[in-house]
Amino acid sequence: MKIIEFKNVSFNYDNSPTLVDINFSIESNDFVAIVGPNGGGKSTLLKLILGQILPSKGSIKVFGDKNHKSLERIGYVPQFTTHQHDFPLKLIDMVLQSKLRNKSFFVRYSQKDKLRAKEILEMLKIGEFKDKFLSELSGGQRQRALIARALIDDPEILILDEPTASVDISVEQDIYDILNDLNKNMTILLVTHDVNFVSKYVNKVFCINKYLHTHKLDELTDKDAQEVYNRSMKMIKHQCGL
Amino acid sequence: MEFFASLFTVSFLRNALFAGLMASIVCGVIGSLVVVKRISFVSGAIAHSVLGGIGIAYFFNFSPIIGAFSFAIFSAILISIIKQRKNQNEDTVLSAFWAVGMAIGIIFMSMTPGYNSNLMSYLFGNILLVTNADLWSLLTLLLVIISTVIVFYRQFIAMIFDEEFARLKNIKVNFLYTLLLILISLSVVILIRVVGIILVIALLTLPAAISRLFNRSIGGMMFWASIFGFIFTLLGLWLSYLLNLPTGSVIIVLAGFTYIISTFVKKG
Numbered sequence: 001m002k003i004i005e006f007k008n009v010s011f012n013y014d015n016s017p018t019l020v021d022i023n024f025s026i027e028s029n030d031f032v033a034i035v036g037p038n039g040g041g042k043s044t045l046l047k048l049i050l051g052q053i054l055p056s057k058g059s060i061k062v063f064g065d066k067n068h069k070s071l072e073r074i075g076y077v078p079q080f081t082t083h084q085h086d087f088p089l090k091l092i093d094m095v096l097q098s099k100l101r102n103k104s105f106f107v108r109y110s111q112k113d114k115l116r117a118k119e120i121l122e123m124l125k126i127g128e129f130k131d132k133f134l135s136e137l138s139g140g141q142r143q144r145a146l147i148a149r150a151l152i153d154d155p156e157i158l159i160l161d162e163p164t165a166s167v168d169i170s171v172e173q174d175i176y177d178i179l180n181d182l183n184k185n186m187t188i189l190l191v192t193h194d195v196n197f198v199s200k201y202v203n204k205v206f207c208i209n210k211y212l213h214t215h216k217l218d219e220l221t222d223k224d225a226q227e228v229y230n231r232s233m234k235m236i237k238h239q240c241g242l
Numbered sequence: 243m244e245f246f247a248s249l250f251t252v253s254f255l256r257n258a259l260f261a262g263l264m265a266s267i268v269c270g271v272i273g274s275l276v277v278v279k280r281i282s283f284v285s286g287a288i289a290h291s292v293l294g295g296i297g298i299a300y301f302f303n304f305s306p307i308i309g310a311f312s313f314a315i316f317s318a319i320l321i322s323i324i325k326q327r328k329n330q331n332e333d334t335v336l337s338a339f340w341a342v343g344m345a346i347g348i349i350f351m352s353m354t355p356g357y358n359s360n361l362m363s364y365l366f367g368n369i370l371l372v373t374n375a376d377l378w379s380l381l382t383l384l385l386v387i388i389s390t391v392i393v394f395y396r397q398f399i400a401m402i403f404d405e406e407f408a409r410l411k412n413i414k415v416n417f418l419y420t421l422l423l424i425l426i427s428l429s430v431v432i433l434i435r436v437v438g439i440i441l442v443i444a445l446l447t448l449p450a451a452i453s454r455l456f457n458r459s460i461g462g463m464m465f466w467a468s469i470f471g472f473i474f475t476l477l478g479l480w481l482s483y484l485l486n487l488p489t490g491s492v493i494i495v496l497a498g499f500t501y502i503i504s505t506f507v508k509k510g
Contacts, residue, residue, distance in 0.1 A: 050410060071410045078406060087403055088278060088460045097400045102412045107395045133458040149407075 001028045002064065003157050003187050004049060009058035011044055018044045022058070022212045031183045033198045034191045036208035042191050045208060046161060050076065075155030077146045079162050086135040091126070091145050092117055094134060098153040120148045124178060140171035147178070157187040164192070176201055195236060205236055245480050254370050261372040262475030264384045265436040265445065270468025271391055272429040273450035274460055275422060279402045284321060286443040287336040288423065289430045291317040291343025293439055296364050297350030307379055310434060314427030317343065322420040367438030367490035369479065376435060383428050390425060398422065399460060436475065437490035448497040449474065455508045474500070
């Protein structure tokens with residue numbers, strides 16, 4: 001099943017083209033890495049998927065729908081730098097925000113939502129911090145919290161914007177392992193700088209630098225053959241201008 | 243002590259006390275939202291543009307509270323629309339609001355006899371002139387503000403924390419932002435009676451900012467900001483009575499010094 005489909009999509013900020021003639025589709029259970037230089041259009045692509053901006057040309061379908069009516073089926077994990085780190089909110093309350101809808105009035109969340117939130121936090125190994133405030137969490141815990149917030153609403157696709165940008169290497173490994181597990185049940189789309197690190201998990205790499213090149217890693221029949229692997233990585237990096 | 247006894251016997255002091263109490267609750271609740279959303283400048287622009295409405299009300303001889311009220315809501319909606327257009331010059335537009343609103347107010351007031359004393363009382367507030375009728379309208383506004391915050395609490399917090407994410411969940415972010423600005427304008431209308439337009443941003447932000455230093459939850463922030471606000475108002479009333487100084491200014495100086503001292507205490 002096609003989860004996301006771009007056909008001949010172009011986008012211009014003012015008069016300069018940011019994305020030109022983008023074509024791709026993401027199938028269910030794909031694990032896609034989006035790489036590319038800064039300013040190459042990675043975040044523009046995410047904004048297009050999330051319906052925050054509309055394409056200048058071409059068509060975008062998310063869950064087969066052109067009008068972005070199914071956005072709550074997307075789990076979105078933004079970069080943590082976009083938030084205030086000392087925002088006066090408890091971990092559990094931040095995570096529960098995912099269950100909010102247009103008609104969620106008053107202060108309380110349902111018992112069912114709270115139990116689901118606890119389950120997810122346990123799964124991500126941050127259950128013990130549920131009553132801590134965001135200011136008391138480490139970078140890695142915060143990043144997991146954001147993933148938890150996306151997951152509690154049972155999304156069909158998880159979109160992450162540089163989830164490992166502000167964490168150290170062991171946490172990075174943990175996060176990729178978590179994503180690898182999640183990938184059994186859901187599609188994952190990940191923006192990253194580090195193509196080497198993710199290459200063992202993902203099956204497609206999108207290189208974006210105004211244009212898009214797709215590399216299908218599952219076509220590499222023998223991933224373990226070091227030489228073939230190195231050559232294909234080199235090629236990806238070269239084409240992506242990394 | 244004579245002062246504290248007269249708070250309950252002398253009617254203008256009693257009214258001042260009640261007005262101060264209501265102002266403090268507003269400061270605590272709305273001020274906390276303003277501080278975590280970091281929109282003090284927006285609140286300032288709304289507050290100053292309100293003078294336009296007051297001036298027009300004086301000139302056409304209807305209630306200044308109604309003038310202030312309609313102008314505040316008008317500018318809240320307009321500012322929200324400007325923000326939604328993602329205007330690069332948002333701060334310039336806000337400054338223009340700030341200045342033009344005041345200018346309109348001053349022009350209309352200057353065409354109305356006795357404008358000087360009125361102008362001063364709206365710019366710097368005069369808590370000692372609060373009437374019984376004022377108190378009832380303040381109470382109504384206060385109830386509207388509190389109940390709106392209670393109903394939309396979770397949505398407000400989600401919008402303030404992460405607009406992008408809230409949008410994905412179908413939360414009406416633009417509506418909530420406009421609503422928040424409208425609540426701020428209602429608060430401004432209340433606070434003008436106490437401290438005046440010039441000082442209203444300080445009373446809206448300082449108690450909440452102090453409270454944020456020592457509270458980790460928004461609920462705690464709101465509660466303690468209200469307490470701080472009330473202490474400042476009470477002390478301000480008393481000191482200004484003793485020293486024969488303008489009450490609004492004394493309140494703000496107290497709040498400002500407490501804020502500066504608390505940031506040092508917090509660091510140390």
